[in-house]
Amino acid sequence: MNGTRVAVLGAGIVGAACARELALAGLEVTVVDRGGAASATTSHGEGNVLVSDKGPGPELELAQLSRTLWPQVLAGVAERSVAAAHAVEWEPKGGIVVATTDAGADGLTRFAADQRAVGVRADVLDAEALAEAEPYATREHTAALHYPEDAQVQPAGAAAALLGDALAAGATLRTGCEVLGAVTRSGRITGVRTSAGPLEADWFVNAAGPWSGELSARLGAPVDVRPRRGDVLVTAPLPPMVFHKVYDADYVGAVGSSAGDLQTSAVVESTRGGSVLIGSSRRRVGFDDRLRPEVLSAVAAKALRLFPTLAGAAVMRAYGGFRPYVPDHLPVIGADPRLDGLWHAGGHEGAGIGLSVGTGRLLRNLMLGEPTDLDANPFRVDRPAVLGTTARSVSEESP
Numbered sequence: 001m002n003g004t005r006v007a008v009l010g011a012g013i014v015g016a017a018c019a020r021e022l023a024l025a026g027l028e029v030t031v032v033d034r035g036g037a038a039s040a041t042t043s044h045g046e047g048n049v050l051v052s053d054k055g056p057g058p059e060l061e062l063a064q065l066s067r068t069l070w071p072q073v074l075a076g077v078a079e080r081s082v083a084a085a086h087a088v089e090w091e092p093k094g095g096i097v098v099a100t101t102d103a104g105a106d107g108l109t110r111f112a113a114d115q116r117a118v119g120v121r122a123d124v125l126d127a128e129a130l131a132e133a134e135p136y137a138t139r140e141h142t143a144a145l146h147y148p149e150d151a152q153v154q155p156a157g158a159a160a161a162l163l164g165d166a167l168a169a170g171a172t173l174r175t176g177c178e179v180l181g182a183v184t185r186s187g188r189i190t191g192v193r194t195s196a197g198p199l200e201a202d203w204f205v206n207a208a209g210p211w212s213g214e215l216s217a218r219l220g221a222p223v224d225v226r227p228r229r230g231d232v233l234v235t236a237p238l239p240p241m242v243f244h245k246v247y248d249a250d251y252v253g254a255v256g257s258s259a260g261d262l263q264t265s266a267v268v269e270s271t272r273g274g275s276v277l278i279g280s281s282r283r284r285v286g287f288d289d290r291l292r293p294e295v296l297s298a299v300a301a302k303a304l305r306l307f308p309t310l311a312g313a314a315v316m317r318a319y320g321g322f323r324p325y326v327p328d329h330l331p332v333i334g335a336d337p338r339l340d341g342l343w344h345a346g347g348h349e350g351a352g353i354g355l356s357v358g359t360g361r362l363l364r365n366l367m368l369g370e371p372t373d374l375d376a377n378p379f380r381v382d383r384p385a386v387l388g389t390t391a392r393s394v395s396e397e398s399p
């Protein structure tokens with residue numbers, strides 16, 4: 001495929017992972033972004049690399065592939081640059097899910113049984129084991145499970161590392177370059193018009209995250225990817241008190257829910273710098289980026305149920321971002337059947353950091369006609385949930 005030109009539209013972590021795979025495969029890759037690399041959703045989320053929150057199905061398969069790939073990818077990054085690998089802050093620290101009600105315990109136990117059947121490790125923690133693993137977690141729990149495969153990265157550092165590999169393999173990056181529309185010939189996209197002039201290529205990858213719907217509409221082949229707001233509280237650095245990614249059993253329900261109104265659950269994790277990240281919320285409010293005190297209060301209240309000792313912690317800041325949401329909760333990865341030469345890699349909602357490396361590998365396999373590690377069919381572009389009307393859905397969700 002040497003000489004094949006690919007333009008990756010979007011330099012978030014998904015675009016970076018795709019660019020890395022394609023550049024290492026020998027393609028001529030150009031990455032364009034209207035902002036800076038990793039400046040949008042990728043730098044507005046947390047960095048969990050999770051299998052624990054996914055039930056059996058295609059998304060879990062992509063998560064398992066990604067979990068296998070992360071250490072391999074990072075070993076490759078470290079060969080190029082130890083500093084870049086260090087900045088990823090890879091921590092395979094495992095996750096712990098805690099239920100605080102009887103109903104929550106039942107749901108969690110059933111969910112874990114289904115996961116074990118497809119190869120996920122989920123170990124029951126009794127009260128003593130939970131106290132040993134997380135001494136500051138609530139004693140008022142009804143069930144707890146340890147997922148040793150869960151891990152964490154620093155999202156912007158991870159995206160920079162992936163992009164760095166792509167650039168080292170010959171890719172080029174154009175920032176401050178907004179894609180405005182497509183140039184087509186006989187039903188094929190041959191170029192894009194950008195704020196910095198035209199860009200020709202053989203293939204184009206829509207990796208515009210929550211703006212994938214808007215960008216695809218500009219290109220004439222709309223996909224229904226919408227923003228789903230999430231907010232995170234960041235504490236001032238604390239002495240070590242959270243040792244895994246710890247979340248309440250309600251989180252899985254919030255992830256899988258399609259409700260537009262506010263969903264909150266407690267997701268608590270420490271970072272290398274000592275700050276504790278406290279999430280998470282889900283709201284469909286278009287691209288309204290105002291922080292809402294009532295959302296932050298609800299998130300904090302749930303976190304205190306899990307970690308009562310956080311009551312004395314100072315909150316240093318809060319931030320939010322827009323998860324790229326597809327109504328059927330699955331990413332869109334593959335060729336667009338309506339416009340030859342256009343591919344999509346997006347719609348990962350709250351899991352795009354973790355799923356990025358698997359997405360890059362799958363896209364490369366599909367583009368180059370290679371065997372895939374998993375069935376790509378569930379991610380195809382021509383599913384009803386993806387071919388909805390983006391313009392309608394975005395305006396419906398405007399505040």
Ligand SMILES: Cc1cc2nc3c(=O)[nH]c(=O)nc-3n(C[C@H](O)[C@H](O)[C@H](O)COP(=O)(O)OP(=O)(O)OC[C@H]3O[C@@H](n4cnc5c(N)ncnc54)[C@H](O)[C@@H]3O)c2cc1C
Pocket residue numbers: 009010011012013014015032033034035036037038039040041042043044045046047048049177178179180207208209210211212215229230231232279280320321322323324345346347348349350351352353354355
């Ligand atoms: C609060 C919160 C917490 C989260 N926590 C986690 C987590 O713990 N684990 C996890 O895996 N995921 C998490 N996520 C989700 C994750 O952040 C996203 O799924 C992921 O960042 C999406 O990456 P992306 O590359 O698709 O999108 P983005 O990072 O948004 O990148 C898209 C890029 O496209 C560019 N772009 C858009 N339109 C154009 C255009 N017309 N022309 C040129 N460029 C354009 C943008 O500037 C942007 O840089 C969280 C998200 C939020 C909001």
